[in-house]
Amino acid sequence: MVIDPVLIYRINRFKSFKRGYYSLLILLTLITSSLFLELWINNRALVVHYQGTYYFPIFSGFHSDQQFGGQDEFEVNYRDLTQRFRLNGAENNWLIMPLIPYNPYESDFDSSAGPPPYAPNLANGHILGTDTLGRDIMSRLFYGFRTVIFFSLALYILNTIIGVTMGSMMGYFGGWFDLIMQRIVEIWSNLPVLYIIIIIGSFLVPNVYLLVLIFAILNWTGISWLMRAEIFREKRLQYCQAALSIGASHTRVIFRHLLPNSVVPIIANFPFQMIGGIGALTSLDYLGYGLPVPTPSWGELMKQGQQTFEFAPWIVLSPSVALIVTLLVFAFIGEALRDTLDPKTNSRYY
Secondary structure, eight states: OOOOHHHHHHHHHHHHSHHHHHHHHHHHHHHHHHTTHHHHBOSSOSEEEETTEEEOHHHHOOOBGGGGTOSOSSBOOHHHHHHHHHHHTOTTOEEEOOSBOOOTTOOOOOGGGOSSOOOOBTTTTBTTOBOTTSOBHHHHHHHHHHHHHHHHHHHHHHHHHHHHHHHHHHHHHOHHHHHHHHHHHHHHHTSOHHHHHHHHHHHSOOOHHHHHHHHHHHSOHHHHHHHHHHHHHHTTSHHHHHHHHTTOOHHHIIIIIIGGGSOHHHHHHHHHHHHHHHHHHHHHHHHTOSSOTTSOOHHHHHHHHHHSTTTOTHHHHHHHHHHHHHHHHHHHHHHHHHHHHOTTOOOOOO
Protein backbone atom coordinates (compact mmCIF):
# COMPACT_ATOMS: atom_id res chain seq x y z
CA MET A 1 0.00 0.00 0.00
CA VAL A 2 1.42 3.34 -1.10
CA ILE A 3 1.02 6.14 1.43
CA ASP A 4 0.31 9.57 0.02
CA PRO A 5 3.45 11.68 0.60
CA VAL A 6 1.28 14.79 0.97
CA LEU A 7 -0.54 13.10 3.86
CA ILE A 8 2.76 12.19 5.51
CA TYR A 9 3.94 15.78 5.11
CA ARG A 10 0.77 17.16 6.68
CA ILE A 11 0.95 14.72 9.60
CA ASN A 12 4.55 15.69 10.28
CA ARG A 13 3.66 19.34 9.92
CA PHE A 14 0.82 18.95 12.42
CA LYS A 15 3.22 17.29 14.87
CA SER A 16 5.52 20.30 14.57
CA PHE A 17 2.84 22.44 16.23
CA LYS A 18 3.57 21.06 19.68
CA ARG A 19 0.69 22.48 21.68
CA GLY A 20 -1.82 21.37 19.07
CA TYR A 21 -0.30 17.90 18.80
CA TYR A 22 -0.14 17.31 22.55
CA SER A 23 -3.64 18.74 22.94
CA LEU A 24 -4.88 16.14 20.45
CA LEU A 25 -3.18 13.34 22.40
CA ILE A 26 -4.75 14.57 25.64
CA LEU A 27 -8.17 14.83 24.02
CA LEU A 28 -7.99 11.35 22.49
CA THR A 29 -6.91 9.92 25.86
CA LEU A 30 -9.84 11.57 27.65
CA ILE A 31 -12.38 10.49 25.03
CA THR A 32 -11.09 6.91 25.03
CA SER A 33 -11.19 6.82 28.84
CA SER A 34 -14.74 8.21 28.84
CA LEU A 35 -15.92 5.21 26.84
CA PHE A 36 -15.11 3.00 29.82
CA LEU A 37 -16.17 5.28 32.68
CA GLU A 38 -18.27 2.54 34.28
CA LEU A 39 -15.08 0.54 34.87
CA TRP A 40 -13.30 3.21 36.90
CA ILE A 41 -16.10 5.46 38.20
CA ASN A 42 -18.86 3.36 39.72
CA ASN A 43 -20.34 2.38 43.07
CA ARG A 44 -20.41 -1.30 42.10
CA ALA A 45 -17.37 -3.48 42.65
CA LEU A 46 -15.34 -4.75 39.74
CA VAL A 47 -14.78 -8.16 41.36
CA VAL A 48 -16.10 -9.72 44.56
CA HIS A 49 -14.68 -12.97 45.96
CA TYR A 50 -17.05 -14.36 48.59
CA GLN A 51 -16.88 -17.87 50.06
CA GLY A 52 -14.98 -19.23 47.11
CA THR A 53 -17.24 -17.70 44.44
CA TYR A 54 -16.39 -14.83 42.13
CA TYR A 55 -18.95 -12.13 41.33
CA PHE A 56 -18.68 -9.33 38.78
CA PRO A 57 -21.34 -6.81 39.87
CA ILE A 58 -20.28 -4.14 37.41
CA PHE A 59 -21.29 -6.49 34.59
CA SER A 60 -23.92 -8.71 36.21
CA GLY A 61 -25.84 -5.86 37.88
CA PHE A 62 -27.94 -6.18 41.03
CA HIS A 63 -26.74 -8.27 44.00
CA SER A 64 -28.66 -8.14 47.27
CA ASP A 65 -27.00 -7.56 50.61
CA GLN A 66 -28.11 -11.01 51.71
CA GLN A 67 -25.91 -12.66 49.09
CA PHE A 68 -22.85 -11.44 50.98
CA GLY A 69 -23.95 -12.20 54.53
CA GLY A 70 -26.08 -9.10 55.14
CA GLN A 71 -29.64 -8.70 56.34
CA ASP A 72 -31.23 -6.44 53.70
CA GLU A 73 -32.94 -7.39 50.46
CA PHE A 74 -31.74 -4.20 48.81
CA GLU A 75 -28.61 -3.93 46.69
CA VAL A 76 -25.46 -4.20 48.73
CA ASN A 77 -23.37 -1.10 49.38
CA TYR A 78 -19.97 -2.27 48.16
CA ARG A 79 -18.09 0.44 50.03
CA ASP A 80 -19.63 -0.82 53.28
CA LEU A 81 -19.00 -4.39 52.19
CA THR A 82 -15.28 -3.64 52.06
CA GLN A 83 -15.38 -2.61 55.70
CA ARG A 84 -17.48 -5.63 56.63
CA PHE A 85 -15.02 -8.06 55.06
CA ARG A 86 -12.15 -6.31 56.87
CA LEU A 87 -13.89 -6.35 60.26
CA ASN A 88 -14.95 -9.99 59.95
CA GLY A 89 -11.36 -10.98 59.36
CA ALA A 90 -12.21 -13.37 56.55
CA GLU A 91 -9.11 -13.22 54.41
CA ASN A 92 -10.66 -15.27 51.63
CA ASN A 93 -13.43 -12.67 51.14
CA TRP A 94 -12.33 -9.58 49.27
CA LEU A 95 -13.40 -7.17 46.56
CA ILE A 96 -11.90 -4.64 44.18
CA MET A 97 -13.63 -1.27 43.82
CA PRO A 98 -13.27 1.18 40.88
CA LEU A 99 -10.81 4.03 41.20
CA ILE A 100 -13.65 6.41 42.16
CA PRO A 101 -16.23 4.36 44.10
CA TYR A 102 -19.26 6.57 43.39
CA ASN A 103 -21.64 6.81 40.50
CA PRO A 104 -22.86 10.24 39.35
CA TYR A 105 -26.42 9.75 40.57
CA GLU A 106 -26.11 8.44 44.13
CA SER A 107 -26.26 10.70 47.16
CA ASP A 108 -23.69 9.95 49.85
CA PHE A 109 -25.60 11.54 52.69
CA ASP A 110 -23.78 11.37 56.03
CA SER A 111 -25.95 12.30 59.01
CA SER A 112 -22.89 12.60 61.27
CA ALA A 113 -21.32 15.19 58.94
CA GLY A 114 -24.46 17.27 58.54
CA PRO A 115 -26.30 18.05 55.30
CA PRO A 116 -24.41 18.29 51.98
CA PRO A 117 -22.51 19.74 50.22
CA TYR A 118 -19.32 18.19 51.60
CA ALA A 119 -15.88 19.67 51.04
CA PRO A 120 -13.18 17.74 49.14
CA ASN A 121 -11.87 14.91 51.29
CA LEU A 122 -9.49 12.14 50.23
CA ALA A 123 -10.48 10.00 53.21
CA ASN A 124 -14.04 9.40 52.01
CA GLY A 125 -13.18 9.36 48.31
CA HIS A 126 -14.81 12.68 47.41
CA ILE A 127 -11.72 14.14 45.76
CA LEU A 128 -13.55 17.25 44.53
CA GLY A 129 -16.25 17.24 47.19
CA THR A 130 -19.99 16.81 46.63
CA ASP A 131 -22.77 18.95 45.25
CA THR A 132 -25.80 20.19 47.18
CA LEU A 133 -27.43 16.75 46.99
CA GLY A 134 -24.38 14.85 48.19
CA ARG A 135 -23.43 13.52 44.75
CA ASP A 136 -19.74 13.11 43.99
CA ILE A 137 -18.51 15.99 41.82
CA MET A 138 -15.60 14.06 40.30
CA SER A 139 -17.91 11.37 38.92
CA ARG A 140 -20.42 13.93 37.63
CA LEU A 141 -17.58 15.90 36.05
CA PHE A 142 -16.30 12.96 34.00
CA TYR A 143 -19.74 11.70 33.04
CA GLY A 144 -20.65 15.26 32.08
CA PHE A 145 -17.53 15.38 29.89
CA ARG A 146 -18.68 12.28 28.02
CA THR A 147 -22.14 13.75 27.53
CA VAL A 148 -20.96 17.09 26.22
CA ILE A 149 -18.28 15.63 23.93
CA PHE A 150 -20.57 13.17 22.19
CA PHE A 151 -23.34 15.75 22.02
CA SER A 152 -20.97 18.12 20.22
CA LEU A 153 -19.66 15.34 17.97
CA ALA A 154 -23.18 14.31 16.92
CA LEU A 155 -24.05 17.96 16.34
CA TYR A 156 -20.94 18.44 14.19
CA ILE A 157 -21.77 15.39 12.06
CA LEU A 158 -25.34 16.52 11.41
CA ASN A 159 -24.31 20.13 10.79
CA THR A 160 -21.67 18.94 8.35
CA ILE A 161 -24.06 16.67 6.43
CA ILE A 162 -26.68 19.40 6.03
CA GLY A 163 -24.25 22.28 5.51
CA VAL A 164 -22.03 20.43 3.02
CA THR A 165 -25.04 19.25 1.01
CA MET A 166 -26.62 22.68 0.77
CA GLY A 167 -23.35 24.54 0.27
CA SER A 168 -22.21 22.15 -2.47
CA MET A 169 -25.47 22.53 -4.37
CA MET A 170 -25.32 26.32 -4.07
CA GLY A 171 -21.75 26.51 -5.29
CA TYR A 172 -22.14 23.96 -8.07
CA PHE A 173 -25.45 24.92 -9.67
CA GLY A 174 -25.24 28.69 -9.05
CA GLY A 175 -27.67 30.92 -10.89
CA TRP A 176 -31.17 31.43 -9.53
CA PHE A 177 -30.88 28.43 -7.23
CA ASP A 178 -27.81 29.94 -5.57
CA LEU A 179 -29.44 33.38 -5.34
CA ILE A 180 -32.63 32.05 -3.72
CA MET A 181 -30.73 29.76 -1.34
CA GLN A 182 -28.46 32.63 -0.26
CA ARG A 183 -31.49 34.62 0.85
CA ILE A 184 -32.91 31.59 2.67
CA VAL A 185 -29.60 30.93 4.43
CA GLU A 186 -29.31 34.59 5.44
CA ILE A 187 -32.77 34.48 7.00
CA TRP A 188 -32.12 31.09 8.60
CA SER A 189 -28.81 32.19 10.12
CA ASN A 190 -30.54 35.08 11.92
CA LEU A 191 -33.02 32.89 13.77
CA PRO A 192 -32.61 33.22 17.57
CA VAL A 193 -31.50 29.66 18.34
CA LEU A 194 -31.45 30.07 22.13
CA TYR A 195 -34.95 31.55 22.26
CA ILE A 196 -36.33 28.82 20.04
CA ILE A 197 -34.86 26.12 22.28
CA ILE A 198 -36.22 27.86 25.40
CA ILE A 199 -39.68 28.00 23.83
CA ILE A 200 -39.55 24.33 22.84
CA GLY A 201 -38.17 23.39 26.27
CA SER A 202 -41.08 25.12 27.97
CA PHE A 203 -43.56 22.50 26.72
CA LEU A 204 -41.31 19.52 25.88
CA VAL A 205 -38.90 17.62 28.12
CA PRO A 206 -35.55 18.03 26.34
CA ASN A 207 -33.13 15.15 25.84
CA VAL A 208 -29.86 14.68 24.02
CA TYR A 209 -31.46 13.59 20.74
CA LEU A 210 -33.98 16.43 20.67
CA LEU A 211 -31.34 19.06 21.44
CA VAL A 212 -28.97 17.71 18.79
CA LEU A 213 -31.76 17.72 16.22
CA ILE A 214 -32.84 21.29 17.03
CA PHE A 215 -29.29 22.65 16.96
CA ALA A 216 -28.51 20.80 13.73
CA ILE A 217 -31.60 22.17 11.98
CA LEU A 218 -30.79 25.73 13.05
CA ASN A 219 -26.98 25.80 12.96
CA TRP A 220 -25.91 24.37 9.58
CA THR A 221 -25.62 27.70 7.79
CA GLY A 222 -22.02 28.51 8.78
CA ILE A 223 -20.41 25.56 7.05
CA SER A 224 -22.69 25.95 4.01
CA TRP A 225 -21.05 29.31 3.21
CA LEU A 226 -17.59 27.73 3.41
CA MET A 227 -18.56 24.84 1.15
CA ARG A 228 -20.28 27.14 -1.33
CA ALA A 229 -17.08 29.15 -1.76
CA GLU A 230 -14.91 26.03 -2.10
CA ILE A 231 -17.17 24.30 -4.63
CA PHE A 232 -17.62 27.53 -6.59
CA ARG A 233 -13.83 27.79 -6.92
CA GLU A 234 -13.17 24.12 -7.62
CA LYS A 235 -15.84 23.66 -10.31
CA ARG A 236 -14.00 26.11 -12.58
CA LEU A 237 -10.82 24.03 -12.61
CA GLN A 238 -9.92 21.79 -15.54
CA TYR A 239 -10.39 18.42 -13.83
CA CYS A 240 -14.05 19.27 -13.17
CA GLN A 241 -14.62 20.42 -16.74
CA ALA A 242 -12.93 17.26 -18.03
CA ALA A 243 -15.23 15.04 -15.94
CA LEU A 244 -18.29 16.82 -17.30
CA SER A 245 -17.01 16.59 -20.88
CA ILE A 246 -16.83 12.78 -20.74
CA GLY A 247 -20.41 12.53 -19.50
CA ALA A 248 -20.05 12.32 -15.70
CA SER A 249 -23.28 13.11 -13.86
CA HIS A 250 -23.60 16.11 -11.56
CA THR A 251 -23.84 13.79 -8.54
CA ARG A 252 -20.62 12.00 -9.51
CA VAL A 253 -18.78 15.27 -10.14
CA ILE A 254 -19.82 16.67 -6.76
CA PHE A 255 -19.20 13.60 -4.59
CA ARG A 256 -16.29 11.96 -6.43
CA HIS A 257 -14.35 14.99 -7.63
CA LEU A 258 -15.31 18.26 -5.94
CA LEU A 259 -15.93 17.21 -2.32
CA PRO A 260 -12.66 15.25 -1.90
CA ASN A 261 -10.81 18.38 -3.01
CA SER A 262 -12.84 20.66 -0.74
CA VAL A 263 -12.52 18.94 2.63
CA VAL A 264 -10.10 21.46 4.11
CA PRO A 265 -12.87 23.73 5.52
CA ILE A 266 -14.69 20.69 6.96
CA ILE A 267 -11.60 19.43 8.78
CA ALA A 268 -10.37 22.85 9.88
CA ASN A 269 -13.84 23.77 11.14
CA PHE A 270 -14.16 20.66 13.32
CA PRO A 271 -12.52 21.96 16.56
CA PHE A 272 -14.42 25.23 16.43
CA GLN A 273 -17.72 23.47 15.81
CA MET A 274 -16.97 21.30 18.85
CA ILE A 275 -16.28 24.42 20.93
CA GLY A 276 -19.62 25.85 19.86
CA GLY A 277 -21.46 22.65 20.74
CA ILE A 278 -19.84 22.40 24.17
CA GLY A 279 -20.61 26.02 24.95
CA ALA A 280 -24.20 25.71 23.74
CA LEU A 281 -25.05 22.64 25.83
CA THR A 282 -23.32 24.02 28.93
CA SER A 283 -25.18 27.32 28.59
CA LEU A 284 -28.55 25.63 28.19
CA ASP A 285 -27.93 23.39 31.21
CA TYR A 286 -26.92 26.44 33.24
CA LEU A 287 -30.15 28.21 32.29
CA GLY A 288 -32.20 25.10 33.08
CA TYR A 289 -33.34 24.40 29.50
CA GLY A 290 -30.82 21.69 28.69
CA LEU A 291 -30.68 18.03 29.64
CA PRO A 292 -33.22 16.79 32.19
CA VAL A 293 -32.13 16.22 35.77
CA PRO A 294 -30.34 14.26 37.13
CA THR A 295 -28.21 13.95 33.97
CA PRO A 296 -24.56 14.81 34.82
CA SER A 297 -23.88 18.24 33.37
CA TRP A 298 -21.24 20.95 33.72
CA GLY A 299 -23.84 23.66 33.30
CA GLU A 300 -25.97 22.23 36.09
CA LEU A 301 -22.95 22.16 38.42
CA MET A 302 -22.20 25.79 37.56
CA LYS A 303 -25.77 26.71 38.37
CA GLN A 304 -25.44 25.03 41.76
CA GLY A 305 -22.09 26.72 42.32
CA GLN A 306 -23.50 30.18 41.68
CA GLN A 307 -25.99 29.68 44.48
CA THR A 308 -23.46 28.16 46.92
CA PHE A 309 -20.27 30.01 46.06
CA GLU A 310 -19.86 31.63 49.48
CA PHE A 311 -19.78 28.37 51.44
CA ALA A 312 -19.05 25.71 48.74
CA PRO A 313 -16.81 27.28 46.06
CA TRP A 314 -15.53 23.87 44.89
CA ILE A 315 -18.87 23.18 43.18
CA VAL A 316 -18.44 25.95 40.60
CA LEU A 317 -14.64 25.82 40.35
CA SER A 318 -14.45 22.20 39.18
CA PRO A 319 -16.71 22.47 36.07
CA SER A 320 -15.35 25.93 35.27
CA VAL A 321 -11.76 24.68 35.15
CA ALA A 322 -12.83 21.59 33.18
CA LEU A 323 -14.70 23.76 30.65
CA ILE A 324 -11.79 26.18 30.20
CA VAL A 325 -9.25 23.39 29.74
CA THR A 326 -11.47 21.54 27.24
CA LEU A 327 -12.09 24.66 25.17
CA LEU A 328 -8.38 25.50 25.18
CA VAL A 329 -7.51 21.98 24.01
CA PHE A 330 -9.90 22.28 21.07
CA ALA A 331 -8.67 25.81 20.28
CA PHE A 332 -5.04 24.61 20.14
CA ILE A 333 -6.02 21.69 17.91
CA GLY A 334 -7.98 24.00 15.61
CA GLU A 335 -5.08 26.42 15.41
CA ALA A 336 -2.68 23.65 14.48
CA LEU A 337 -5.07 22.18 11.90
CA ARG A 338 -5.62 25.56 10.31
CA ASP A 339 -1.90 26.16 9.86
CA THR A 340 -1.29 22.57 8.77
CA LEU A 341 -3.89 22.69 6.00
CA ASP A 342 -3.16 26.24 4.90
CA PRO A 343 -0.52 26.10 2.11
CA LYS A 344 0.21 29.82 2.46
CA THR A 345 1.46 29.72 6.03
CA ASN A 346 4.93 28.71 7.15
CA SER A 347 4.55 29.63 10.78
CA ARG A 348 5.37 27.21 13.57
CA TYR A 349 5.32 27.14 17.35
CA TYR A 350 8.46 26.86 19.43
